[in-house]
Amino acid sequence: MFAPVEGGRVLSGILLVPWLALAAAPQEPPPGGGTTPGAGPAPPESAADPPLRELPFPSEALEEARRYLESANGAVERALHERRQVVADIEAAIAQFKRAAELAPAEPYPWYRIAQVCDITLSYATALEAAGKAVALKPDSAEILVLRAETLANLHRWKEAEKDWNRAQELSPRSALPHIGRARWLKMRDRKFEEATQELEEALKKDPGNPQAKSLLKRVRTEAKFPDTKDWPAGGGARHESARYIVMTNAEPAAAKFFSAHAERIYAYYTTKFPKVPGGTVKFPIYIFKDEGSFLRGTQAPRAAGYYSPDTRKLVLYIMREDVDNKTAKNLDEKYANTILVLYHEAFHQFLHTHLEDSPRWFDEGHGDFFGGAHFAPGSGLPTVGPNLWRAPYMKAILEQGDQTPFPKLLQLTMPEMYGHGVIENYTQGWSFVHYLWSDPTLFKQYLKPYLEGLQAGKGIGELYRELFEKVDWPSLEVKWRAHCRSLVSGEKK
Ligand SMILES: [Zn+2]
Numbered sequence: 384m385f386a387p388v389e390g391g392r393v394l395s396g397i398l399l400v401p402w403l404a405l406a407a408a409p410q411e412p413p414p415g416g417g418t419t420p421g422a423g424p425a426p427p428e429s430a431a432d433p434p435l436r437e438l439p440f441p442s443e444a445l446e447e448a449r450r451y452l453e454s455a456n457g458a459v460e461r462a463l464h465e466r467r468q469v470v471a472d473i474e475a476a477i478a479q480f481k482r483a484a485e486l487a488p489a490e491p492y493p494w495y496r497i498a499q500v501c502d503i504t505l506s507y508a509t510a511l512e513a514a515g516k517a518v519a520l521k522p523d524s525a526e527i528l529v530l531r532a533e534t535l536a537n538l539h540r541w542k543e544a545e546k547d548w549n550r551a552q553e554l555s556p557r558s559a560l561p562h563i564g565r566a567r568w569l570k571m572r573d574r575k576f577e578e579a580t581q582e583l584e585e586a587l588k589k590d591p592g593n594p595q596a597k598s599l600l601k602r603v604r605t606e607a608k609f610p611d612t613k614d615w616p617a618g619g620g621a622r623h624e625s626a627r628y629i630v631m632t633n634a635e636p637a638a639a640k641f642f643s644a645h646a647e648r649i650y651a652y653y654t655t656k657f658p659k660v661p662g663g664t665v666k667f668p669i670y671i672f673k674d675e676g677s678f679l680r681g682t683q684a685p686r687a688a689g690y691y692s693p694d695t696r697k698l699v700l701y702i703m704r705e706d707v708d709n710k711t712a713k714n715l716d717e718k719y720a721n722t723i724l725v726l727y728h729e730a731f732h733q734f735l736h737t738h739l740e741d742s743p744r745w746f747d748e749g750h751g752d753f754f755g756g757a758h759f760a761p762g763s764g765l766p767t768v769g770p771n772l773w774r775a776p777y778m779k780a781i782l783e784q785g786d787q788t789p790f791p792k793l794l795q796l797t798m799p800e801m802y803g804h805g806v807i808e809n810y811t812q813g814w815s816f817v818h819y820l821w822s823d824p825t826l827f828k829q830y831l832k833p834y835l836e837g838l839q840a841g842k843g844i845g846e847l848y849r850e851l852f853e854k855v856d857w858p859s860l861e862v863k864w865r866a867h868c869r870s871l872v873s874g875e876k877k
Contacts, residue, residue, distance in 0.1 A: 448486035452493060455479035459500050469797040470845040473504045484516075491517040491527060498530050502537065503797060505741055506843025510534045525555035529564055536568040537740045538841050545569060559590035567599055571694050573665050576607045606695055610670060610681035629666045634673035634702055641715065642671055642726060648759055649727045652766060653734045656821070657835065660738050665696060667733050669726075672701035689725040691732040693740075698733050700725045716759070724772065728755040738835075743844045744801035745793055746834065749813030753821065756814075768818070775872045777811040782868060788812055790857055795848050819867045 455476040462472035477497055484493035494517035501510035514531035521527055532547035548561040562582040570579035580603055586596040605611070614633055621636035622629065623643040627650050630643040646669060672678035678701035684690060689700030703721040712718035728751035735747060752774055757766035770778070781787050788805060793812055801809050820826045830851055837847045 445487050448483040448490075448493075451479045451483035451486065452496075455483065455493075455496065459496075462500075462503065466797075466799050466803065469800060470504050470795045470843075470848075473500055473506075474845050476500055477506075477509070489520065491520040491524070494520070495527060495530060498534055501534075501843065504843040504845055505743065505838070506841070506846065507534060507537045507740075508841030509843065511538065511841065523554055525551035525558050525560065528554070529558075529560040532561075532564050533568070536564075539740060541569065557589050559586035559593050559596055562586035562589070563593070563596050563599065566596075566603075567694065571599070571603060571606075572696060573663070574668070574695060576603050579603045602694075606697075609697075610672070612677065612681035614673070614677040614680055624666065627667055628669055630669045630671060632671040632673065633677060634671060638671060638673075638702070641719075642669070642722075645723055645726055646730055648764075649730055649754060649757060649766075650734060651764070652757060653731060653754065655765070657735075657738065663737060667696060667698065667730075669698045669730070670700075671722075672699070674707070675701055675704060677701065689729045691729050691736070693732075693736050696733065696736065698729050700729060714761075720772065724755040727757055728752060730754075739838050742838050743794065743847070744796050744798055745809070745813035745816065746838075748801070748810055749817035752810060752814035753817045756818070768821070770871050771814055774811045774814045777807055778815055778868055778872050781808065781811060782865060782872070790816070790855075790861070791848070791852070794852055795844050797844065815868045815871070816864065818871060819864045822867055 458472045458476035458479065461467075462469045462476070465472075477500065480493040480497045480500075484490070484497075487493065494513040497513035498510045498517065501507065501513070511531070511534045514527070514534045517527045518524075518531055528547045528551040532544040532551070535541075535544035535547065545565070548564045551558065552561040562585045566579040566582035566586070570576075570582060580600065583596050583600040583603065586593055587600065590596065610633075616633060620631055620633045621639040622631045623639035624630075625643045625647050628643055628646045630639045630646065632639045632642070646667075670681075672681055678684070678687075678699070682690075682699055684699075688703065689698070691698050700722065702719070703725070705721050706719045709718050709720075712720075716723065731751045731754045732747065735742065735750070741747075752771045753768060755773070756771040757768050759766045788808060793809065793816070796809065801813075820831050833851055834847055837850065842850070
């Protein structure tokens with residue numbers, strides 16, 4: 384579909400790896416159960432407390448409410464399995480759950496379901512409101528409190544979340560759920576693996592078969608030994624600790640210092656674009672494998688150039704073959720251009736995670752790729768942000784062929800949709816749109832700033848689209864976006 388060769392270099396070999404790779408953490412998906420986006424809301428399990436089931440609705444007067452619930456649950460199923468219009472399906476489901484709640488005002492279940500499914504569209508504010516209503520209707524339900532705790536955690540309101548987990552534990556001392564919640568959201572995040580282990584062992588004492596506790600405990604034990612490969616020297620390899628990062632590598636020790644300097648430099652640049660937030664007490668760990676083979680053995684992440692694991696705040700990448708083979712580079716920055724691009728992209732995910740639990744894919748990946756195009760001239764604190772060398776060829780193809788994802792669709796893609804069909808085009812368009820929005824302070828004020836603020840307030844993908852983009856005259860904005868993209872990929876000034 385795209386011109387495979389540019390300047391004599393076969394692009395598919397370089398680019399195939401990157402897009403798959405930057406997509407996610409292939410071998411480390413979020414632990415199952417709970418309200419994992421895309422995995423579907425599965426009610427937490429516990430031996431001590433039978434999960435909150437759909438309520439019996441014994442009265443015929445509540446039959447109508449039951450029909451709304453069924454229809455809403457059907458829309459959720461469509462969203463999760465068909466994945467064609469996830470935001471629209473979930474929003475339809477929420478409207479129907481609300482209708483059921485009006486018809487059955489004493490029942491917490493419809494509100495509980497709203498709080499569960501809002502996770503998929505990142506509508507955390509709506510989720511919190513719904514969870515609050517469910518708690519008000521059934522204040523002694525540990526399960527509802529645990530769901531509200533997760534909702535609060537999605538908004539990074541850790542203290543309030545912890546209070547809910549602790550209260551749930553008081554109400555239901557034999558429940559495994561509060562232990563799982565604290566382990567996953569409070570201990571693993573802060574890389575307190577011993578404390579996480581204690582919580583999870585406690586959970587398994589109370590509920591020996593709990594699948595989520597079992598899978599998390601396995602994960603924590605693997606993490607404590609990471610990277611478990613003979614390629615990685617005992618004692619941790621070379622290590623360089625800086626203000627924000629701990630870079631570890633099994634490459635030569637100088638690499639730790641070199642990439643650490645790059646990580647600090649790009650971090651300083653991220654903070655010129657985004658408001659400062661407390662980064663937490665944990666320094667960001669970055670593991671840099673000496674080559675792809677070593678990375679594969681240490682991570683079992685096939686065809687990945689790097690990934691960020693939000694549940695442990697860990698960033699992993701490797702020194703790319705193209706860089707090692709580059710014998711004509713004038714300096715180290717130029718030589719390691721591909722590895723640096725991956726570092727700048729992935730480190731952005733790590734940085735943004737201190738602001739937001741999750742964000743719409745075009746925004747997160749688009750910014751990762753935006754910063755992936757940053758170049759620091761020697762002695763200069765601020766970079767120029769040019770074209771991302773992995774995306775530019777695809778942008779040229781989009782411009783030539785005129786075929787693109789319609790913006791209203793792109794801006795409302797959820798995770799499985801973004802990484803599904805047309806993933807390269809989605810990344811490329813997300814990147815170019817972010818680049819365009821940063822090119823003009825008016826566009827920043829009109830779109831990006833309120834978008835970020837909205838996300839921090841817990842507004843979801845659909846809500847933010849309607850608030851900021853629904854009234855956009857797309858044909859005329861696209862003319863300007865295309866002109867920007869043409870100048871970006873041709874290197875000409877506008
Ligand atoms: Zn990414």
